[in-house]
Amino acid sequence: ETGVTQSPTHLIKTRGQQVTLRCSSQSGHNxxxxxxxxxxxxxxxxxxxxxxxxxxxxxxxxxxxxxxFPNYSSELNVNALELDDSALYLCASSPxxxxxxxxxxxxxxxxxxxx
Amino acid sequence: xxxxxxxxxxxxxxxxxxLELRCNYSYGATPYLFWYVQSPGQGLQLLLKYFSGxxxxxxxxxxxxxxxxxxxxxxxxxxxxxxxxxxxxxxAVGLNNDMRFGAGTRLTVKP
Numbered sequence: 145e146t147g148v149t150q151s152p153t154h155l156i157k158t159r160g161q162q163v164t165l166r167c168s169s170q171s172g173h174n175x176x177x178x179x180x181x182x183x184x185x186x187x188x189x190x191x192x193x194x195x196x197x198x199x200x201x202x203x204x205x206x207x208x209x210x211x212x213f214p215n216y217s218s219e220l221n222v223n224a225l226e227l228d229d230s231a232l233y234l235c236a237s238s239p240x241x242x243x244x245x246x247x248x249x250x251x252x253x254x255x256x257x258x259x
Numbered sequence: 260x261x262x263x264x265x266x267x268x269x270x271x272x273x274x275x276x277x278l279e280l281r282c283n284y285s286y287g288a289t290p291y292l293f294w295y296v297q298s299p300g301q302g303l304q305l306l307l308k309y310f311s312g313x314x315x316x317x318x319x320x321x322x323x324x325x326x327x328x329x330x331x332x333x334x335x336x337x338x339x340x341x342x343x344x345x346x347x348x349x350x351a352v353g354l355n356n357d358m359r360f361g362a363g364t365r366l367t368v369k370p
Contacts, residue, residue: 200356244353
């Protein structure tokens with residue numbers, strides 16, 4: 145148990161729709177990172193938030209956006225869903241200021257299927 | 260270009276046998292290095308990490324990894340594999356605000 149929870153566990157959407165995925169970090173963890181893991185592949189870094197500000201982003205288009213709240217929860221929003229967005233979405237929290245020098249604690253993920 | 264390579268997609272070992280999973284990276288500087296394990300339907304669990312210092316790192320569940328700068332490698336080892344070690348293993352590297360994972364190695368353990 146990492147103390148990081150995600151909701152929902154599974155989700156089915158239609159191409160073109162919008163989706164919001166949620167993550168609850170460990171209390172006291174100021175950094176949250178989001179990853180996309182396509183079937184049979186390693187996770188890909190989407191972006192990272194530190195104290196409610198985005199402080200790093202991978203190679204994902206602007207239709208992937210996020211929010212982080214003072215209560216250690218966060219959201220990943222994806223607009224205009226495409227079939228290739230079907231994947232497991234993981235969030236991970238860490239106590240410091242990010243930059244990936246710390247241990248990240250991963251949630252179990254949300255599996256998104258886009259039809 | 261920055262990259263992480265796990266050359267072995269799938270490895271099968273017998274229970275009790277030794278294990279080595281390979282990881283190579285290509286970065287301009289020495290990044291932070293990690294090994295994670297993922298069981299089916301689960302998130303990722305950190306096995307061990309290397310930032311600096313002793314190049315042989317001990318982790319949880321009896322795993323260890325050795326950082327070799329000259330080979331840009333960070334291979335994961337376990338002297339005796341247990342059936343419960345069957346899972347997907349990911350090598351990851353982090354530097355500044357970039358984090359990259361390898362494609363993973365799936366470990367099957369034969370009884």
